[in-house]
Amino acid sequence: MTTQPAEIDVPATRAALPVLRRPRLPFSPWHLLLVPLALVFAAPLVWLLLSSVMSNAEINRFPPALWPSRVDFAGYRYVLENALFVRWFTNSLIVSAVTVVSNLLFGTLGGYAFARMRFTGSRALLALMLATMAIPFQLTMIPTFLVMKKLGLIDTLGALIVPSLVTPFAVFLLRQFFLSLPRELEEAAWIDGCSRLRVLFTIVVPLSRPALSTVAVLTFLSTWNDLTWPLIAVNHDTTYTLQLGLTTFQGQHHTNWAAVMAGNVITVLPVLAFLGAQKTFIQSVTSSGLKG
Numbered sequence: 001m002t003t004q005p006a007e008i009d010v011p012a013t014r015a016a017l018p019v020l021r022r023p024r025l026p027f028s029p030w031h032l033l034l035v036p037l038a039l040v041f042a043a044p045l046v047w048l049l050l051s052s053v054m055s056n057a058e059i060n061r062f063p064p065a066l067w068p069s070r071v072d073f074a075g076y077r078y079v080l081e082n083a084l085f086v087r088w089f090t091n092s093l094i095v096s097a098v099t100v101v102s103n104l105l106f107g108t109l110g111g112y113a114f115a116r117m118r119f120t121g122s123r124a125l126l127a128l129m130l131a132t133m134a135i136p137f138q139l140t141m142i143p144t145f146l147v148m149k150k151l152g153l154i155d156t157l158g159a160l161i162v163p164s165l166v167t168p169f170a171v172f173l174l175r176q177f178f179l180s181l182p183r184e185l186e187e188a189a190w191i192d193g194c195s196r197l198r199v200l201f202t203i204v205v206p207l208s209r210p211a212l213s214t215v216a217v218l219t220f221l222s223t224w225n226d227l228t229w230p231l232i233a234v235n236h237d238t239t240y241t242l243q244l245g246l247t248t249f250q251g252q253h254h255t256n257w258a259a260v261m262a263g264n265v266i267t268v269l270p271v272l273a274f275l276g277a278q279k280t281f282i283q284s285v286t287s288s289g290l291k292g
Contacts, residue, residue: 045268052076052261059257075258079266084237088245089266095157095241096223099164103219104212106166111174112200116186126175129168137228145232159233160241164223170215177211178204221271242267 051059052075054068079085113119114126144163145154153159181204189199205212227243234240237248246263249256 048261048264048268052258052265054258054261056256056258059261072258073262075256075260075262078256078259079263084240084245085242085263087238088240088242091157091239092224092242095160096220098161099223100216100219102161102165103167103170103215107170107174107215108200108205108208108212110166110171112178112204114171114175115178116183130172133168133172141229141232144229148233154233155235155239157239160230163229164219167219170219173215174208174211177208181207224270 050066050068053071053073054065055072055074058065058068114122148154148159148162151158151162153162185203185207186199189203190196194202225243226241227247230241230244234244237245240248242263246260246267249260249263
C-alpha cells in the first residue's frame, strides 16, 4: 500500500514565513550625496568666518592655521572704527534698494505690456531687448560711461543707479510669469470697469509675488556684489560702495587681512537673505500657471 505525500499549502507556508523588510533610512538617500556637497560649498564661508577672528600673523603663517589660537576681534574693530565703512555700507544699501525698487516697478510695467498688449513692433522690440542680454557688459561699459559723463553723474551714486534702473532680465522674467496667469481674472475686472493699470496693480501684481521676489533677490545680489562698474564710475572715497571700499584695505606692500576678512563677513550677511528666498525663487522658475 502506497501512501500519497501530503500536499503542502504553498500560500499558507508563505504567509507563515517572516517577511523581511528593507531597513528604511530616516532621511532621503539623496542626502548622502547632498550633505557632503553642501559641506564643500560651505567650507569657504566657514574659513572666512574663522579667518576674521584670527590675527594677521596667524593668517599669514605657512602652513595656514585651520583654527584660531584665540578669538581676536581686531579686524572687526579696525573696520567698524573706520568712519568711511559706514558710509560705504550706506551707499551700497541706497544703490541696491533703489535698483531693486525701480526694476520691480519698470519690469512689471514692461513685462505686462509685452504679455498682454499688442502694438506695432512689439515682437521686434521684444526680440531686440532679449538680444541685449547676450551682449557682455565689457562692450557697453565705455558707451555707458560716456553717457553718464554727459549727464554729469560721474563720481555720484546716480552713475551707479541709472544704468541699472531696469534690466531686460526683469522684464522678460515677469513677462513669462504674466503669460502663465489666466486672462479670465483680468477680463472679469475689466467688465467691472477697472482700468488696465488698476487691474495690473490690484490683481496681477498680488498673484506675481514669486516672480517679483525672484527679481528682487537676483537684482539685489548683482547690485550688492558689483565691483567692476563702481570701480569705473566713482573716484572719490565718499562715494565708494562696500565692495569697492574693501579694496582699500589691501595695499601694495602691506595688507590687513584680518580687516579684509572681517569686512567680507559683514558684506556677505545681507547676501544670506537669498537662502531665505530660495523656496520662492524655485517656485517662480518652475511655475507654469495657477492650480485649483
